[in-house]
Amino acid sequence: MAERVYLDHAATSPLRPEARAAMEEGFRLWANPSSPHAEGRKARAALEDARERIKRALGWEGELIFTSGASEALWIALNRAKVERRIVSAVEHDAVFRAAPDAEVFADDTAPGADTILAVQHVNSETGTVNPVSGMAPTLRETGTCLLSDCAQSAGKLALPDADMMVVSAHKFGGPIGIGALLVRDFNLLDPVGGHERGYRQGTENLPGALGMAAALEAGDWATSSDQRAAFAKGVAAQRLAIGEQVDYIFALTHPDMSAQALLIRLDAMGFAVSAGSACSSGTLKKSRVLDAFGVPDDVAARTIRVSIGWSTTPEELERFAEAWASLT
Numbered sequence: 001m002a003e004r005v006y007l008d009h010a011a012t013s014p015l016r017p018e019a020r021a022a023m024e025e026g027f028r029l030w031a032n033p034s035s036p037h038a039e040g041r042k043a044r045a046a047l048e049d050a051r052e053r054i055k056r057a058l059g060w061e062g063e064l065i066f067t068s069g070a071s072e073a074l075w076i077a078l079n080r081a082k083v084e085r086r087i088v089s090a091v092e093h094d095a096v097f098r099a100a101p102d103a104e105v106f107a108d109d110t111a112p113g114a115d116t117i118l119a120v121q122h123v124n125s126e127t128g129t130v131n132p133v134s135g136m137a138p139t140l141r142e143t144g145t146c147l148l149s150d151c152a153q154s155a156g157k158l159a160l161p162d163a164d165m166m167v168v169s170a171h172k173f174g175g176p177i178g179i180g181a182l183l184v185r186d187f188n189l190l191d192p193v194g195g196h197e198r199g200y201r202q203g204t205e206n207l208p209g210a211l212g213m214a215a216a217l218e219a220g221d222w223a224t225s226s227d228q229r230a231a232f233a234k235g236v237a238a239q240r241l242a243i244g245e246q247v248d249y250i251f252a253l254t255h256p257d258m259s260a261q262a263l264l265i266r267l268d269a270m271g272f273a274v275s276a277g278s279a280c281s282s283g284t285l286k287k288s289r290v291l292d293a294f295g296v297p298d299d300v301a302a303r304t305i306r307v308s309i310g311w312s313t314t315p316e317e318l319e320r321f322a323e324a325w326a327s328l329t
Helices: 017-028 036-060 070-080 094-099 133-143 207-219 228-234 261-270 287-291 315-328
Strands: 063-067 087-089 117-121 146-150 166-171 182-185 251-256 304-308
Touching: 017 207, 036 207, 063 070, 070 094, 070 117, 070 146, 070 166, 117 166, 117 228, 133 146, 228 315, 261 304, 261 315
Parallel strands: 087 117, 117 146, 146 166
Antiparallel strands: 063 182, 166 182, 251 304
């Protein structure tokens, strides 16, 4: 039997071997980075080195707060920002709405201001749509609005947008699960809580995770070229939901007749791991909130699956999926 093909990288990517090796080194530095003794200072030096390597790899010159992942980073940004209003776009990940359940949903007549944090994701996790975050930044900056962008699906793949705060998650680009970061232009944007990470996050730092995250970002290369990913995108273009500018690694594909649940079962039996949306909601039978917000009709959303590729996806795997998909359509 042919090996299975994993095409659910938007949920999580396999751990890069470089990240695994870096984590093993981190496990050997077992001391708490906040301890004052020699062992603790050695761990602290390794943690700070990882922090600077990650910032350098992302092209970020501001501050970086290590977190347990994107969800915690979003919570810190939305709940510790020095603002009164929280506004989020309608197509944000569920983690944004869990972090700020009382936030306003952005509308055409919404008027942010100096008392506001506005959350606009960079790349949508279900459709691959790229939001014009950098284009919004100059106007929002004039109003004093704090711009937060969820970059979980773009960090390590695209250049970071122009924003005041950004959220990244290591396991989306081949780093370990359980480590992420909140990038902050200036610590003065946040109220401190005490504890670790300059007082902006509680809990002992995850040194092995930080080292693995840095190594994954530095590894960089993918098994497919941009031309190969473009060719795949062209091959499935007729079935792809065309919503704005889109990346070449997340695809929302619609079948003419078969339901998403039936497609998942058929493709799984054929050896392909795909999903019907973000990992937190793909096990439900409800229509995707994100597709609804994008204006996708109910009958189309019910026949839509997500195919997402990553650093380990090979051209042969893309060819195999294209053949399998064609056999179903």
